[in-house]
Amino acid sequence: MAIMPNTKMRAVQVAAPKGPFQLVEREIPEPEAGSVRIKVQACGVCHSDSFTKEGTWPGLQYPRVPGHEVAGVIDAIGERVAGWKVGQRVGVGWYGGHCGYCDRCRQGDFLTCRNERRVTGITYDGGYADYMIARADALALIPDTVSAEDAGPLLCAGVTTFNSLRHSTAGPGDLVAVLGIGGLGHLGVQYASRMGFRTAAIARGKDKERLARELGAVEYIDSESQNPAEELTRLGGAKVILSTVTSGKAVNAVLGGLGIDGTLLVVGAADQPLNIPAVLLIGGRKSVTGWPSGTAADSEDTLRFSAFTGVRSRNEVFPIERAAEAYERMMSGKARFRVVLTTGQNPRA
Numbered sequence: 001m002a003i004m005p006n007t008k009m010r011a012v013q014v015a016a017p018k019g020p021f022q023l024v025e026r027e028i029p030e031p032e033a034g035s036v037r038i039k040v041q042a043c044g045v046c047h048s049d050s051f052t053k054e055g056t057w058p059g060l061q062y063p064r065v066p067g068h069e070v071a072g073v074i075d076a077i078g079e080r081v082a083g084w085k086v087g088q089r090v091g092v093g094w095y096g097g098h099c100g101y102c103d104r105c106r107q108g109d110f111l112t113c114r115n116e117r118r119v120t121g122i123t124y125d126g127g128y129a130d131y132m133i134a135r136a137d138a139l140a141l142i143p144d145t146v147s148a149e150d151a152g153p154l155l156c157a158g159v160t161t162f163n164s165l166r167h168s169t170a171g172p173g174d175l176v177a178v179l180g181i182g183g184l185g186h187l188g189v190q191y192a193s194r195m196g197f198r199t200a201a202i203a204r205g206k207d208k209e210r211l212a213r214e215l216g217a218v219e220y221i222d223s224e225s226q227n228p229a230e231e232l233t234r235l236g237g238a239k240v241i242l243s244t245v246t247s248g249k250a251v252n253a254v255l256g257g258l259g260i261d262g263t264l265l266v267v268g269a270a271d272q273p274l275n276i277p278a279v280l281l282i283g284g285r286k287s288v289t290g291w292p293s294g295t296a297a298d299s300e301d302t303l304r305f306s307a308f309t310g311v312r313s314r315n316e317v318f319p320i321e322r323a324a325e326a327y328e329r330m331m332s333g334k335a336r337f338r339v340v341l342t343t344g345q346n347p348r349a
């Protein structure tokens with residue numbers, strides 16, 4: 001009897017809003033024109049996966065496989081794909097491709113493309129699976145020295161903090177504060193210090209100081225026993241405060257620490273409106289801005305920078321079969337610091 005090639009794969013899907021994660025067997029998909037198939041090795045579990053799990057993304061179609069911190073190897077290539085080959089190690093993040101003809105794309109700003117908005121794991125199936133299909137323009141090369149497990153979180157949490165900081169107004173030696181040392185913040189502190197900023201970490205409790213300094217912070221502000229705005233002012237005022245927390249109250253408490261021309265750079269979605277007095281903005285020309293991750297090229301820059309400066313995400317790793325448990329762990333806020341799923345397909349290759 002001839003041995004048939006295995007055409008099935010494991011995938012973890014959500015079948016309905018707020019429905020459970022289901023480990024299912026699916027046909028291994030074939031890449032259409034312009035796309036490649038990725039043999040997934042690792043996929044980070046991100047707070048934004050809750051859009052898929054909880055059904056809070058408008059128009060999301062079910063069933064859907066979540067996961068937008070995908071690392072693996074190109075396994076097959078569709079028609080009309082140039083510049084990529086089978087066997088290359090690649091990652092895919094939140095950005096899943098762009099149209100190339102809208103006004104935003106014609107400005108070269110692919111991340112704000114107005115058409116066929118492709119978001120990995122949300123508008124098409126993501127990386128909680130043995131294989132996934134990705135558009136070629138969504139691929140980022142993974143450096144040899146970065147493992148799949150390490151690459152995963154850098155493709156969302158990493159690119160978001162790296163890209164927002166590198167496009168900020170802070171220069172070498174400027175005081176940059178990172179609010180929160182969680183999944184985003186522990187990477188933000190590392191990037192800020194490697195970029196040459198005078199990096200201050202702000203977190204609750206004295207016990208996080210050691211970790212903050214290990215990650216590269218030269219100043220630590222305990223927001224429980226100290227007033228973070230006063231402390232930042234005492235240090236000269238922050239050029240940038242990178243806000244990674246979900247507590248609107250915590251953000252409001254640091255605003256007064258912005259220096260002249262200082263910017264509050266928001267990358268974490270706060271649970272309540274920010275309370276920003278107009279006079280605070282006017283006198284010192286201060287501003288508030290947000291930043292949304294990056295394109296595949298930005299992800300590739302993030303991975304390369306992380307490789308040669310030694311920035312690494314601290315991860316808790318779960319096999320893909322335990323996706324539900326991994327998701328609960330991430331949502332609990334107790335994970336140290338990112339949660340990553342592995343498929344067992346040569347994760348260290």
Ligand SMILES: [Zn+2]
Binds near residue numbers: 046047048049068
């Ligand atoms: Zn994410």
Ligand SMILES: [Zn+2]
Binds near residue numbers: 099101105106114
């Ligand atoms: Zn476009």
